[in-house]
Amino acid sequence: MTTARPRRPAFTRRRRRLYLLGAAAVVLGLAAMLILNAFEDNLVFFYSPTDLATRTDVPRDRLIRIGGLVEKGSVARQGAEVRFTVTDTANRLAVVYRGILPDLFREGQGVVAQGRLTAPGTFEAREVLAKHDETYMPREVADAIKRSGQWKESEGKAGAGTGATP
Amino acid sequence: MVNILANPARFLRLAGAVLPWCWAAAAVTGGVGLWLAVFVSPADYQQGDSVRIMYIHVPAAWMALAAYTLVAVFSAVALVWKHPLAHIVAGAAVPLGAGFTAICLVTGMLWGKTSWGTWWVWDARLTSVLVLFFLYLGLIALRGAFDDAERGNRAAALLALVGFVNIPIIKFSVDWWATLHQPASVLRIGGPAIHPSMLWPLLTMAVAFMAYFAALLILSVRAEIAGRKLQALLVAAGRNEPAADGLQGEAR
Numbered sequence: 001m002t003t004a005r006p007r008r009p010a011f012t013r014r015r016r017r018l019y020l021l022g023a024a025a026v027v028l029g030l031a032a033m034l035i036l037n038a039f040e041d042n043l044v045f046f047y048s049p050t051d052l053a054t055r056t057d058v059p060r061d062r063l064i065r066i067g068g069l070v071e072k073g074s075v076a077r078q079g080a081e082v083r084f085t086v087t088d089t090a091n092r093l094a095v096v097y098r099g100i101l102p103d104l105f106r107e108g109q110g111v112v113a114q115g116r117l118t119a120p121g122t123f124e125a126r127e128v129l130a131k132h133d134e135t136y137m138p139r140e141v142a143d144a145i146k147r148s149g150q151w152k153e154s155e156g157k158a159g160a161g162t163g164a165t166p
Numbered sequence: 167m168v169n170i171l172a173n174p175a176r177f178l179r180l181a182g183a184v185l186p187w188c189w190a191a192a193a194v195t196g197g198v199g200l201w202l203a204v205f206v207s208p209a210d211y212q213q214g215d216s217v218r219i220m221y222i223h224v225p226a227a228w229m230a231l232a233a234y235t236l237v238a239v240f241s242a243v244a245l246v247w248k249h250p251l252a253h254i255v256a257g258a259a260v261p262l263g264a265g266f267t268a269i270c271l272v273t274g275m276l277w278g279k280t281s282w283g284t285w286w287v288w289d290a291r292l293t294s295v296l297v298l299f300f301l302y303l304g305l306i307a308l309r310g311a312f313d314d315a316e317r318g319n320r321a322a323a324l325l326a327l328v329g330f331v332n333i334p335i336i337k338f339s340v341d342w343w344a345t346l347h348q349p350a351s352v353l354r355i356g357g358p359a360i361h362p363s364m365l366w367p368l369l370t371m372a373v374a375f376m377a378y379f380a381a382l383l384i385l386s387v388r389a390e391i392a393g394r395k396l397q398a399l400l401v402a403a404g405r406n407e408p409a410a411d412g413l414q415g416e417a418r
Contacts, residue, residue, distance in 0.1 A: 017246045025327065032331045036342075044344045045289040067344060102283025104212060112287075112346050129282045134351040136217060137361035138208030 046112045049091035060117050066093060067112040067131065075107055086111065086123075097125040104130030174251055174391050181384045188381035196374035202367035210364075216280040221367055223273040224352075225375040226266045230298060231333055233263030233379065237305070238330040241323035251387075253319040256326060257309055258386035262379055264302035271299060282346060290339035291347035294332060301329040 044051075046067035047058055058064065066086060074085035082101065086093045095113055105111060110131035118124045137145075203221035210217035237256045244252035274292070275285045286292065305322050312318035340349045352358045358365055 014246055014248075021242060021246060021327070028328060028331060032335075036335070045287070045346055046344050048344070102281070104281055104283070109212075127284070129284050129287070129346060131346055132212055132281055132348055133359075134348045134354065135359045136210050136213075136220070136351060136364050138363060139211040140208075141361055142211035 048088040049086060049093040050088050052093060052117070053091045058117075063114060063116060063126070065112055065114045066095075066123055067110065068093070069110055070105070070107050072107045086113070092121075093123050094121060095123045095125050095128075097128050099126075099128070101128055102130040104132060177251060178388065178391065181388060185381060185384045188377050188384065192374050192377035192381055195370050195377060199367055199370035199374050202370060207364050207367045208361075213281050216277065217364070219273050219277040219280075220364075221371045223270060223277055224368060225372040226269040226273065227295070228372055229375045229379055230263055230267040230270050230295070231336060232376070233259050233266060234298065234302070234326075234330070234333055237263060237326050238333075241326040244319065245323050245327075251391075253323065254387055254390045255383070256323060257319065258383055258390060260302055260305045260309070260322075260326075262382050262386070264299065264306065266375070266379070267295065267299040267302060271295060287346050289345040289347060290343040291336065291345045294336045294339050298329075298332055298336060301325075301332060305329075 046065035047055070049066070049068055052058055052066065068086040068088040071085040071087045071092065074083075076083045080098050082097045084095055084097075084107075086095050095115075096118075097113065097115075105128065110133065112129045112131050113123065113125035114127045114129075115123055115125035199221065203218055207218070207221075209215045237259045240252045240256035240259070243249060244256060274295075278287075279285050305326055308325055309318045309322040312321065337350075339345060340347055351360050352365070352368070360368065
């Protein structure tokens with residue numbers, strides 16, 4: 001090992017390497033930021049009902065994902081077919097699905113569905129995934145908060161408010 | 167400051183003193199943390215008992231990011247100050263980080279199947295963590311790809327620094343893009359969104375993972391230094407007695 005290395009006047013070279021590395025890091029960071037910015041709209045995992053209503057670049061002819069909250073009281077089952085409404089509180093989208101729903105699927109819960117737009121405002125899902133938010137608590141605490149009337153509608157939800165804005 | 171620990175002999179003395187404490191901390195917090203996680207902490211109001219996967223998944227994810235940050239910092243130090251020990255530390259942390267990333271990915275898939283209904287989706291968070299895993303593997307491969315160890319070290323250090331771009335992307339992916347993965351629960355504006363009865367087991371497990379990582383890192387660095395010493399001895403012995411067996415030369 002280099003325990004007994006003689007001291008050499010490497011200070012300026014060290015400093016130059018440090019500056020070089022710093023400059024490279026800045027350039028690389030800027031480049032990454034620009035690339036990510038350019039990707040911004042293409043990196044969305046799902047579109048919200050508002051995206052579908054307002055954006056013109058949502059593909060209508062191929063598989064896309066949509067996400068939002070399952071509207072309360074909207075779930076209707078007919079045999080293997082489930083119909084429900086996905087909302088982001090501003091806009092709504094009717095979803096039809098035949099298949100097995102995840103355990104976490106329930107009214108008021110966030111979902112992400114993959115499928116196709118069949119008509120304006122109607123979505124035929126091939127796969128429905130449940131989304132949950134970052135809140136974790138015991139059942140008793142959730143019940144207590146609900147009883148006390150402090151429950152925020154944004155709690156226990158996901159999907160709403162997560163648009164494609166970085 | 168950099169110079170104080172750059173001396174391998176001094177580093178070995180300090181590491182030897184710290185190592186038992188790391189093992190002890192990992193054993194105690196790991197035991198207590200697992201007990202809290204499995205038996206004491208409550209089931210989640212939404213996810214039920216499957217939330218207990220969090221106590222492994224989240225610390226593993228934190229350590230995956232922390233280990234990479236450590237690799238990047240030591241790579242920068244190694245490139246600028248040319249301390250051989252910095253290369254050794256960075257090189258030792260890479261396989262450990264890869265292991266934590268693998269744990270994070272596997273437990274995340276199990277958790278995803280139970281809560282989301284799918285093993286895997288290509289959303290920004292999952293994809294960027296998979297990229298991190300491949301970065302780790304790439305660092306291992308690149309370091310070993312050169313006959314000249316010094317060149318391998320330098321190449322790996324550069325790749326580690328370039329790859330650091332991915333760390334903030336992983337952290338903020340859930341805020342910047344619409345992902346299936348939920349946003350951060352602990353390190354978030356407005357404080358943790360986890361009930362204290364679940365947060366404390368999680369933090370205890372995080373300390374356990376950190377201590378375990380530190381212990382493995384010290385062991386790994388020690389092994390690498392010992393390996394290089396042995397190599398140097400063999401080379402020296404070979405030079406003195408070209409015909410003799412290297413180990414005999416060392417024993418004299």
